[in-house]
Amino acid sequence: MYKIIALDMDGTLLNDEKVITDKTKNALIEARKKGVKVVLASGRPVDGLKRYLNELELVEDNEFVLSYNGCLVQKTKGEEIICEVGLTGKDLHYAYELSRQLGINIHAFSPTRGLITPKVSKYTEVEANINDIDIRVCDFNTIEEDEHIVKIMFIDEPEILDKAIASLPSEIYERYNVVKSTPYFLEIINKESGKGVGLKALADYLDIPSKEIIAVGDAGNDLDMIEFAGLGVAMGNATEKVKEIADYITGKNTEDGVLEVVEKFILND
Missing domain, CATH: 3.30.1240.10 (Hypothetical Protein, Haloacid Dehalogenase-like Hydrolase; Chain: A; domain 2)
Incomplete structure (x- = not known):
């Protein structure tokens, strides 16, 4: 069973209107009920993620976020830093x-x-x-x-x-x-940072092996995260390079591609 799903934001979890659809949001909430950690992994600063963390009810004890492309990994509540490389x-x-x-x-x-x-x-x-x-x-x-x-x-x-x-x-x-x-x-x-490095730091902190992690993204800054995860997923709108290294290609960000992943590999597992 997968224990972490790490999600890029722009071009992945967010549609072109920068919105998380209700279907995807509800599926992620159900995934959390099954004990899966939902981790936003973005190039954005933490301030640019707070509204989405709140929307997904992720500002709680023992929830985590990767910001600045993994340069900063921290708890969402209290903002305790797990890893910082700048x-x-x-x-x-x-x-x-x-x-x-x-x-x-x-x-x-x-x-x-x-x-x-x-x-x-x-x-x-x-x-x-x-x-x-x-x-x-x-x-x-x-x-x-x-x-x-x-x-x-x-x-x-x-x-x-x-x-x-x-x-x-x-x-x-x-x-x-x-x-x-x-x-x-x-x-x-x-040089020693990236989403993959940040995700590994979090996995080590939580003592979760990479084979129990899903990572989903669409762009060059998602490559190392997708390579690190046991199940690396490329969006349908991802670059060709991302698709080439992915284990699975899901729908586009405008087609609830993240929902497809959650349903197929977590909720229906």
């Missing part, structure tokens, strides 16, 4: 210089400052609106080298972002975990 201001300076060379927009997340950017752009506004958080404009050059940074993102129109990705130096992949989460977001996180 970056520094020195990493931000490196990425900022690279972004200027490539002519691409950038923003980052700081645990004390929130969503920070040297210049507000369209996709920083998208990030802020999705998560219902504020934007703080600041000069990245003024940030101390040892300041804690959670993650960094290159953000731009898909064609501009893809051109920049093609020009990235190999060094960046050697130094960081670089994953594309949407056509307009490229995420740069600690």
Whole structure:
């Protein structure tokens, strides 16, 4: 029997209106009644997940959430940290210089400052609106080298972002975990982090083997999580790379694909 189902949010649990359908919500509640832990695993900050945690009744003792692509794993109630792996201001300076060379927009997340950017752009506004958080404009050059940074993102129109990705130096992949989460977001996180790393940290904390875990996602930042889980599931709208490594391909996020997984592998098991 599976004991954890880890769910990506955008393009997976959420439909294109950023809503969890009632059918899926009810199925997840039934899964929890069977003793299965439902864990949201997202690139979003915790603040951008709170409304969904509340909606799914997951803000309770011994419930957990993976945010910032697994850089932060914590309890949903009391927010006790299980695992935290981040970056520094020195990493931000490196990425900022690279972004200027490539002519691409950038923003980052700081645990004390929130969503920070040297210049507000369209996709920083998208990030802020999705998560219902504020934007703080600041000069990245003024940030101390040892300041804690959670993650960094290159953000731009898909064609501009893809051109920049093609020009990235190999060094960046050697130094960081670089994953594309949407056509307009490229995420740069600690080399030792990722959704798979975060999910493993949680599994170790709960003493649950990977074979008893389901992970569902659609994009590049879900790959390591899907590979780690005993049952890795790709959404019908997932990238081809995600589908290639998945054990099972479910319906699209607009077709209650998560509901299909819950019914097939948990409720009807």
